[in-house]
Amino acid sequence: MQKRYFLSALMVGLLGAYAGTATAQEKFKIGLILPMTGPFASTGKQIEAAARLYMAQNGDTVGGKKVELIVKDDTSAPDVTKRIAQELVVNDKVNVLAGFGLTPLALATAPIATQSKTPMVVMAAATSSITQASPYVVRTSFALPQAAVALADWVPNNGIKKVVTLVSDYGPGIDAEKFFKERLTFNGGEVIDTLRVPMRNPDFAPFLQKVRDLKPDALFVFVPSGAGAALMKQFAERGMDKAGIKLIGTGDITDDDILNSMGDVANGVVTSHHYSASHNSPLNKKFVAAFEKANAGLRPNFMAVGGYDGMRVIYEAAKTTKGGSGEALLNAMKGQVFESPRGPMFIDAQTRDVVHNIYIRKVEKVGGQLFNQEFSTIPDVKDPGKSK
Ligand code: VNL
Numbered sequence: 065m066q067k068r069y070f071l072s073a074l075m076v077g078l079l080g081a082y083a084g085t086a087t088a089q090e091k092f093k094i095g096l097i098l099p100m101t102g103p104f105a106s107t108g109k110q111i112e113a114a115a116r117l118y119m120a121q122n123g124d125t126v127g128g129k130k131v132e133l134i135v136k137d138d139t140s141a142p143d144v145t146k147r148i149a150q151e152l153v154v155n156d157k158v159n160v161l162a163g164f165g166l167t168p169l170a171l172a173t174a175p176i177a178t179q180s181k182t183p184m185v186v187m188a189a190a191t192s193s194i195t196q197a198s199p200y201v202v203r204t205s206f207a208l209p210q211a212a213v214a215l216a217d218w219v220p221n222n223g224i225k226k227v228v229t230l231v232s233d234y235g236p237g238i239d240a241e242k243f244f245k246e247r248l249t250f251n252g253g254e255v256i257d258t259l260r261v262p263m264r265n266p267d268f269a270p271f272l273q274k275v276r277d278l279k280p281d282a283l284f285v286f287v288p289s290g291a292g293a294a295l296m297k298q299f300a301e302r303g304m305d306k307a308g309i310k311l312i313g314t315g316d317i318t319d320d321d322i323l324n325s326m327g328d329v330a331n332g333v334v335t336s337h338h339y340s341a342s343h344n345s346p347l348n349k350k351f352v353a354a355f356e357k358a359n360a361g362l363r364p365n366f367m368a369v370g371g372y373d374g375m376r377v378i379y380e381a382a383k384t385t386k387g388g389s390g391e392a393l394l395n396a397m398k399g400q401v402f403e404s405p406r407g408p409m410f411i412d413a414q415t416r417d418v419v420h421n422i423y424i425r426k427v428e429k430v431g432g433q434l435f436n437q438e439f440s441t442i443p444d445v446k447d448p449g450k451s452k
Contacts, residue, residue: 114364
């Protein structure tokens with residue numbers, strides 16, 4: 065009896081010790097694929113910084129496992145993103161893929177997520193259809209139609225009837241153009257021309273000349289994060305603002321990362337988006353201060369928030385599943401409801417897409433610095449691109 069008790073106690077002790085070391089060694093791996101170099105490097109920099117901030121604030125152990133963040137640069141080339149994703153799944157056996165700075169990079173990776181049953185958290189790319197490219201996609205960035213429709217509702221009540229649209233010629237630009245035009249037309253306004261510029265290194269000059277000749281009340285623009293400054297500069301150089309043409313767009317053009325360096329031409333520009341660094345909430349103030357402190361004063365933009373919230377979704381799902389993977393981890397991401405620095409948000413369990421407020425904002429000088437000042441809120445906006 066004594067002996068048996070002793071033996072079983074010993075067994076339990078040994079098993080406990082074994083389980084203890086196993087837990088300490090087991091890892092929860094996050095493969096974060098981002099454009100860290102090239103024309104979209106600011107997106108990679110913002111998201112990586114936000115992911116590291118989240119880990120610094122929430123610890124590097126989750127669900128009993130040590131979190132390993134593996135950051136890879138895809139240089140914004142879809143074939144590179146796809147190859148890296150494959151390596152991360154096969155060699156590193158990551159629990160989750162994350163990042164995806166542009167739509168083509170997310171679309172190139174979606175089949176790998178499906179085949180390997182690996183959840184894929186899209187933190188940046190914003191074409192509506194991305195969530196339908198794989199049942200393993202969960203999105204924490206935004207969908208272009210959310211922002212485009214909100215602005216098309218604001219425009220006709222604010223002295224703007226005739227609009228020309230100018231968008232980058234790929235997924236999110238085409239979504240922006242389509243949903244803005246449909247809604248504005250429905251609201252009694254008019255899109256008198258739709259212009260598309262190349263996604264990479266666009267020369268806006270000939271397009272802006274055309275806009276000047278067409279003399280609309282406003283020019284609606286979508287260009288991806290990082291490209292807004294060049295657009296603003298050429299808009300000013302051509303004297304468009306002085307010709308009485310208002311500049312409006314989704315918040316991608318007044319990106320917080322570079323807004324302050326755009327100068328007076330940006331002042332007064334009205335945009336619609338889900339995040340502003342000046343969003344007035346205690347949580348956002350804390351987020352912005354911590355982000356700036358950790359990154360030599362860099363102001364977080366909407367990309368940073370997509371990354372920060374993406375990490376939140378991953379961490380909470382890892383907690384629920386004790387560091388799980390595959391479908392269990394995916395299911396634990398669906399339906400999460402929480403407060404983000406952007407405001408309230410949730411992951412729609414059906415669509416796996418983000419539902420959040422869209423704000424109408426105006427660029428204003430606050431304490432000598434340019435900010436997107438939110439002045440109107442459309443609550444709990446679902447992606448209008450998914451009517452089914
Ligand atoms: C996309 C959409 C990229 C919005 C962006 O910046 C952006 C995309 C790089 O889906 O490719 O602001």
